[in-house]
Every structure is written in C-alpha cells, then in structure tokens.
Amino acid sequence: MTPAAATADAARPGSVPTLVIDTAAVTANVRTMGAVTRGEVMAVVKADAFGHGTVAVARAALAGGATRFGVTSLAEAFALRAAGFTERILSWLNPTDADFAAAAAHGIEVAVPGMAHLAAVRAAPGLDVHLQLDTGMARDGASPDEWIALCGAALAAQTAGELSVVGVMGHLPCADRPADPANAAGRARFDWGLQAAQELGLTPGDHHLAATAATASDPLSHHTMSRIGAGLVGIDESHTAPLRPALTLTAPLVQVRDVTAGTSVGYGHSWRTPYDTRLGLLAVGYADGLPRLASNRAEVLVGGRRRPVVGRISMDMTIVDLGPDDGYEGAREGDLATIFGPGDAGEPTAAEWAGWAETLEHEIVTGLGPRLHRVTVGDPPVDSNRPTLTRIR
Known part of the structure; x- marks a missing residue:
C-alpha cells in the first residue's frame, strides 16, 4: 500500500485518526545521510524510533545502508534482539544497577560515562563498552577532570579480561547552529579525549561524535x-x-455545523466567529499528541485548502474553521483532514506544528499517542540472507 492509498483509505466515513508511517522515506533518508559522511551510519531507534515504530524503521534503515543500531535503554536493545535483529547495538543511558549481565548475554554494547558505571560493567564480564566523554553539555559522559582516570581504569579492566573498550563517544551541544563556537570547543575536547585514550594504550575502533545535525x-x-x-x-x-x-497524520470530520457570527468556540471561549461560517470537528486532541499551545495558531488541510484550528485543542477534539472564504458548502462528516505530512499537497508539516507550539519536531512526533491507528507503508523486503555484523553471545 502506498502512502496515498493508505491516506485515501483513512478518508472513508466512519474511519479513525490515522498515522501513516512511510518507511521508504526512512530508507531514502539513511542513504542521504550516508552520502555525506565518511563513516558508518548507526541508526538510532530510541523512543520507538521517534514514535515511528522501532521494527519497521530499523528494517528500513538497514535497507538504506545503516550497519548497526543505537538506543538509550537496555530494554530497547533487548526488544530489538527479540525482534530478530542481530546487528551491533549500543545502549548509552542506563543506571548503574541495570542488568549488564543480560546485556553481555545478548551481545549489547553499553556506554560507560563514569567510574561508577565502569565498576558496574566490570561485574558483568564480557561486555563491549564505549567510553563516553562530556564534550560540553554537562549532561551524560565523564568530565575532562575524570577522563584520564576513567580511561586508565578501563584499560586495567580490559587487561584483566573483564571488558573490551571498542569505542569512544561524545555529543555536540549546538549542532543545530553549525557556526556556534561551542561546537568547535566540543570537537576539540573530543579529539583530546580520543588522543588521551589512545596514548594510554586503548585502541577503540569506533569514534563517534556527530548525530544528525552535525553529520549534515x-x-x-x-x-x-x-x-x-x-x-x-x-x-x-x-x-x-x-x-x-x-x-x-489524518483524521475525518466527525461533525460539521453552520454557525453565525459571534459564536463562542471551545473551552474558555478563546475564539469567537467573526462571521457566519462552518465548523468541522476532528476526534483528535492533546491526548493524541496535538500540542494545546497550537490552539488558534495551527492549520490543517481540508478540501484542498488550509483551514485554521479555532478554539482550544482539547483532550479528544480539535475544531477547524471551514469557511467563509468559499463557505466549503460541500463539507460533510467523513471528509478527511490532513493534520500534517510531508507537505507535498500543501498540508502543514510537523515542523510547522512545532513552530505553532514553540517546540521541536522531535517533541511533536514522539508525543503521538497510542489511540492513533497506525499504518506502515513502503516496507523494504526482508532479506533473510543479509550478513550480520555481530554474534549474539
């Protein structure tokens, strides 16, 4: 089924709010990113692949040339293994009491951001680890003051056969602003940290600093x-x-009504009709991930034209103004509204919704709720003979 066919199917009267995930786009995006980097592409499928569905996105990413996966928690890593993925997986955000023995058993690589985590993974022999350096965010990773000690202790653990240091990692703080001097400082700190690790005798094969924005x-x-x-x-x-x-994301109009000028709309009467018009009701709201802050700001596409969201977005409902420019007299229950999409037909994008809500696209797509009917299209074929890059212990 194509995205257009899936969207058309969602337009039938009585259908439900539907989220169409186009995995062909994922495959194309990986190819685009792979073309601008000289190294491997790790597909980071954390948070249910940014709300798009872990398994489908992981498969599509491999089809595009990704060679391994990144996640935050061990639970996400174990889910990938349970789904049959045998590629290398790195998990980088775990408490010190995480089940590192299970991680070793499943061949999951883990990040080590400090001495306490190093002690924890030493107690679960056999792990491959990536030492994590704070490159300017005061967030995850070892500070420069503790980096030398961490590398030395990791070398001792490796010499004792307790673990293998296979990588060094960091993260840039302002990659969305390429010219920000914080990025140059972060690169310099990472280069220093990598050199220090190597001078101590570590030989990590993986060095990774760039995420999407920095890669681009x-x-x-x-x-x-x-x-x-x-x-x-x-x-x-x-x-x-x-x-x-x-x-x-699409949703059908579940109710259409004609109202006169001066009609108050929604909770708190935050909007009143300045003219006689027609209103449409969508059965989707902030419980489904539409940000309430976008009330009286956002737009959706109905009948080939953008229509404004009016009144406050509520838990289950969003109201759109269908007139009065042409009156949209043909509007009826079951007509489809496109809330956001790639923008090909003039519909709003998730980036525009993020702007209306004063947030990031990431928050829009990861916040979409479980009530939405999900349809995945464009799945690449499954190649049962594809080579794997690691052996599950």
Missing part, C-alpha cells in the same frame, strides 16, 4: 561513525539536509 552540517565532527536518529524520520535541526518526513 559539520564534516569536521565526522569520525568512524555517525549516529542518525531524528534524521531517519526526516528531521534535521540544522536544515541543511534534504530529508523527507516519514509521517502523515
């Missing part, structure tokens, strides 16, 4: 691998890569 806009941040997460699904905060959004 900052070649100096490229090392042996780039971590592509938001870029998989068409989001690039640097706005420098020609990526395609992978989501289309």
